[in-house]
Amino acid sequence: MIPYDIWPNRQVTVAPNYRRGYCLGAATNGPEPPMSSFAGGIAVINEQFHPERLDVHTQHSPMDPRMRSIDGLGSIRAVYCLLLAILLAGCETPYVHKRPVYNEPTSVSGRVTFARGQLPAQAEAERLSNTRTSSGLLRRAWLELQLHRPLAALDTAATVLFRSDHISARDESFARYLRAEAYRQQGHAERGDYDLERARVLALDPELQRRLLPHVLVPKVSSSPWGHLAVQPRSAWNPKRANRNNLERMKRIRRVTIHHSAMYFRETHSRAAASQIARIQREHMGNRDYGDIGYHFLIDPSGRIWEGRQLRHQGAHSGGPNNIGNIGICVLGNFVRKSSGQGPSASQIRSMEQLVVQLMRHYRFGGEALYCHSDFKNTQCPGPRMQPIVKQFAARLRSQGTKLAAPEEE
Ligand SMILES: [Zn+2]
Numbered sequence: 232m233i234p235y236d237i238w239p240n241r242q243v244t245v246a247p248n249y250r251r252g253y254c255l256g257a258a259t260n261g262p263e264p265p266m267s268s269f270a271g272g273i274a275v276i277n278e279q280f281h282p283e284r285l286d287v288h289t290q291h292s293p294m295d296p297r298m299r300s301i302d303g304l305g306s307i308r309a310v311y312c313l314l315l316a317i318l319l320a321g322c323e324t325p326y327v328h329k330r331p332v333y334n335e336p337t338s339v340s341g342r343v344t345f346a347r348g349q350l351p352a353q354a355e356a357e358r359l360s361n362t363r364t365s366s367g368l369l370r371r372a373w374l375e376l377q378l379h380r381p382l383a384a385l386d387t388a389a390t391v392l393f394r395s396d397h398i399s400a401r402d403e404s405f406a407r408y409l410r411a412e413a414y415r416q417q418g419h420a421e422r423g424d425y426d427l428e429r430a431r432v433l434a435l436d437p438e439l440q441r442r443l444l445p446h447v448l449v450p451k452v453s454s455s456p457w458g459h460l461a462v463q464p465r466s467a468w469n470p471k472r473a474n475r476n477n478l479e480r481m482k483r484i485r486r487v488t489i490h491h492s493a494m495y496f497r498e499t500h501s502r503a504a505a506s507q508i509a510r511i512q513r514e515h516m517g518n519r520d521y522g523d524i525g526y527h528f529l530i531d532p533s534g535r536i537w538e539g540r541q542l543r544h545q546g547a548h549s550g551g552p553n554n555i556g557n558i559g560i561c562v563l564g565n566f567v568r569k570s571s572g573q574g575p576s577a578s579q580i581r582s583m584e585q586l587v588v589q590l591m592r593h594y595r596f597g598g599e600a601l602y603c604h605s606d607f608k609n610t611q612c613p614g615p616r617m618q619p620i621v622k623q624f625a626a627r628l629r630s631q632g633t634k635l636a637a638p639e640e641e
Pocket of ligand 1: 489490491548604612613
């Protein structure tokens with residue numbers, strides 16, 4: 232038997248958690264608190280007051296959660312005192328854990344599975360700890376990689392791979408990519424070779440293709456964006472000094488656009504090419520008020536690649552915002568079907584393809600990021616005799632990510 236102290240202004244202790252509070256005894260005008268508030272057995276214990284207040288104490292069993300046995304005003308007061316005590320005690324540590332809204336991913340795609348999360352990776356992985364869907368599991372494997380838990384990621388990806396005989400190509404491509412990444416994180420990239428090979432065959436998602444393209448097997452051999460390719464330095468064509476005030480910093484590079492110079496040009500000597508490029512720069516700076524030549528690279532009829540505007544500066548070749556993160560490559564010549572036109576040389580096409588592949592590897596994008604100028608604007612550029620070549624090449628890049636990624640393909 233534990234006594235209830237129902238007297239106002241006394242310290243009370245509320246069982247079963249024994250939090251301390253103060254019974255102010257003023258709450259006689261509020262609604263009667265629900266008895267469930269006190270479920271689990273209650274006791275307001277203040278034995279130190281027993282001797283002097285024994286007359287108003289009510290004896291009550293702590294195992295009986297109901298207060299109805301306390302009679303009259305005493306019981307009402309006791310109930311309100313208890314309620315107040317609990318409320319006040321609660322105020323001491325008002326711990327309310329608010330979980331932000333989280334919607335489990337419902338699709339498998341590069342945008343969703345590799346998305347930058349709304350929650351920290353740890354928190355999101357916990358939310359997904361019981362997920363059974365492929366989209367949830369693949370997202371979780373990705374998060375586990377972000378948290379440097381390759382073992383967990385291997386398990387999670389394997390769940391998707393092996394729990395059923397009927398896995399979709401999409402799920403499998405993601406699961407295998409994630410597994411290969413987990414092996415790589417463990418320092419055993421070679422164990423993921425088969426997974427990568429399968430993923431490359433199956434992957435249709437552009438973002439996944441991009442990740443599969445240059446990423447895992449091809450080490451970056453050179454810090455130069457054009458790698459081992461021979462590129463004539465800017466100084467080789469004796470450029471005018473660029474007008475820095477009229478140049479913008481290049482943003483993250485994510486695409487390449489092909490142009491022609493729209494001037495008939497068949498010369499194969501490097502001196503002729505150099506002066507042609509200098510002429511284009513004069514035209515761009517003098518007549519169009521550009522800060523420099525508009526293109527980042529130019530390819531002459533012999534297949535020589537020339538450095539134009541430096542890559543740290545945004546180009547001026549596709550019009551306004553289309554230049555953002557966009558490398559401009561100009562193939563010298565006028566590839567129209569008129570008598571003043573010409574076809575691109577085989578060397579030019581080969582160099583254009585090599586340069587594009589190299590840039591894609593370096594900046595990690597895929598065939599979907601290769602454009603013609605005419606994709607942005609109603610123009611013939613890069614000319615009806617060049618455009619189909621670029622389009623076919625882009626389609627090849629999109630469908631043959633595997634071959635692209637293999638160094639011997641170069
Ligand atoms: Zn153009």
